[in-house]
Amino acid sequence: MTQTVHPPNSSGKQMLSEQVYAYLRDAIMRGDYAPGDALKPQGLAKEQGVSLAVVREALVRVVGEGLADRLPNRGFAVPAFSDRRWQEIAEARRTIEPVVLRMSIERGDVDWEARVRAAHHRLARTPAFVPEEGEHYSSAWSEAHRVFHRTLLEGCGNPVLLETFDRMWTASELARRWAAQRNPDRDALGEHRRLEEAALARDADTAAEVLAQHLTLTAAALTGCTQRQG
Amino acid sequence: MTQTVHPPNSSGKQMLSEQVYAYLRDAIMRGDYAPGDALKPQGLAKEQGVSLAVVREALVRVVGEGLADRLPNRGFAVPAFSDRRWQEIAEARRTIEPVVLRMSIERGDVDWEARVRAAHHRLARTPAFVPEEGEHYSSAWSEAHRVFHRTLLEGCGNPVLLETFDRMWTASELARRWAAQRNPDRDALGEHRRLEEAALARDADTAAEVLAQHLTLTAAALTGCTQRQG
DNA sequence: ATTCAACAAATAATCGATTTTTCGTGTTAG
DNA sequence: CTAACACGAAAAATCGATTATTTGTTGAAT
Numbered sequence A, B: 001m002t003q004t005v006h007p008p009n010s011s012g013k014q015m016l017s018e019q020v021y022a023y024l025r026d027a028i029m030r031g032d033y034a035p036g037d038a039l040k041p042q043g044l045a046k047e048q049g050v051s052l053a054v055v056r057e058a059l060v061r062v063v064g065e066g067l068a069d070r071l072p073n074r075g076f077a078v079p080a081f082s083d084r085r086w087q088e089i090a091e092a093r094r095t096i097e098p099v100v101l102r103m104s105i106e107r108g109d110v111d112w113e114a115r116v117r118a119a120h121h122r123l124a125r126t127p128a129f130v131p132e133e134g135e136h137y138s139s140a141w142s143e144a145h146r147v148f149h150r151t152l153l154e155g156c157g158n159p160v161l162l163e164t165f166d167r168m169w170t171a172s173e174l175a176r177r178w179a180a181q182r183n184p185d186r187d188a189l190g191e192h193r194r195l196e197e198a199a200l201a202r203d204a205d206t207a208a209e210v211l212a213q214h215l216t217l218t219a220a221a222l223t224g225c226t227q228r229q230g
Numbered sequence C: 001a002t003t004c005a006a007c008a009a010a011t012a013a014t015c016g017a018t019t020t021t022t023c024g025t026g027t028t029a030g
Numbered sequence D: 001c002t003a004a005c006a007c008g009a010a011a012a013a014t015c016g017a018t019t020a021t022t023t024g025t026t027g028a029a030t
Helices: A016-028 A042-048 A052-064 A083-107 A110-127 A139-154 A159-182 A189-200 A203-222 B015-031 B040-047 B052-064 B083-107 B110-125 B137-155 B159-182 B188-200 B203-220
Strands: A069-070 A075-076 B068-070 B076-077
Touching: A016 A042, A016 A052, A016 A159, A016 B040, A042 A052, A052 A069, A052 A075, A052 B052, A052 B110, A083 A139, A083 A159, A083 A189, A083 A203, A083 B083, A083 B159, A110 A189, A139 A159, A139 A189, A139 B203, A159 A203, A159 B083, A159 B159, A189 A203, B015 B052, B015 B159, B015 B203, B040 B052, B052 B068, B068 B159, B083 B159, B083 B188, B083 B203, B110 B137, B110 B188, B137 B159, B137 B188, B159 B203
Parallel strands: none
Antiparallel strands: A069 A075, B068 B076
């Protein structure tokens, strides 16, 4: 085919740092590295076949999202959450999310309703505990779980609030990864169903209450399972 | 004096990227660059007398905090907030901050009370509009304002919630910078005083109400003053 | 006059190598 | 035996230069 005038980024080819960033984010979230593990630019650069600058940029971004710690002149590491920090994250979620859920239920349109239904259906149909080859959790269920909770809130129509949810979810999941190893998730199927029902019935009071309780129970189930004390 | 065993970071000398990052953050927040202005690594590197790598790292961090936009292969730029985005930020603040304020008032100890008093005193004594040489706002008042609002919430004792406040405040201030040029702040002295009084009286209902109204009024006063429509 | 391709300049992204700091080991003074 | 130091290896931070992409311009074809 003839080469038309260079369209910006037409080839879909993305920056190397973007790829490495995505790799690091996924690997850390997936639990490929243990909490406290050092993330050495040199090793990563060799593994990924890129230069230090690329790895460095990716690491800086990863730190910005709370997925890694940085000690100046001492390198990067996977964060090891304390029990205290895990509780703080859980508390922040149950402080904020019920309020946003109310707003979402008051504002969500029919399209939102449909997406809530779809997200719940998908979550309910995804087996929660089928760790595949070498994995210690189901990434499929984990993703469906995230989408369900996020979709519930998306009716609020406020990207800033949803960004806040995203950040807290990331932190929450990162902590859960390792807590869940010893203390697998309790069955929250009923809670999720009640959440969906209350949301679609536009019963903000019940929904907010169920969500708060859901978060409290999850936090309680996982407390005491994290790595080091804070 | 003899050189003792290298203590980590003893000289207080910090990384170059840290300095450049601080410079960029302050310059953008201060309004040294106009919304939409390109942040060119080459120019910055020359200005700051450092290499591209450190500027690049600083820029990536700045983007991570929402203080700059990035278009792959097209560089970095100071974000130009739309009116819609400004309203979303304001709504997010009045959705979350009153709830956190309640928690803070219920939990804050005497030390917190003292800090609230001090922060309010400082804010009340700082003249709001004495733009110095070439400045279009008072950085002293702006900082006192931030500290007051943050201190009010610090009683909650939850770093995650305070981080959320920090992010929203940054975004809020960045948008306010340019809105305030045409539409200077209204006098919020009375509202701040009522906030302090309600907080110290442990009247969570009143405090949350005043804060919500304070945020609503501020948002209303600044709406319609941003750069481009969204 | 308008459109599109080829070329040139500017800027972003990446790389390879150098400098700086930390970490680990062995040595010596007390 | 302990503690402070010196030295070398490892890793982080920085730099200078190269490669790739975008942007602006020119000129020919329609």
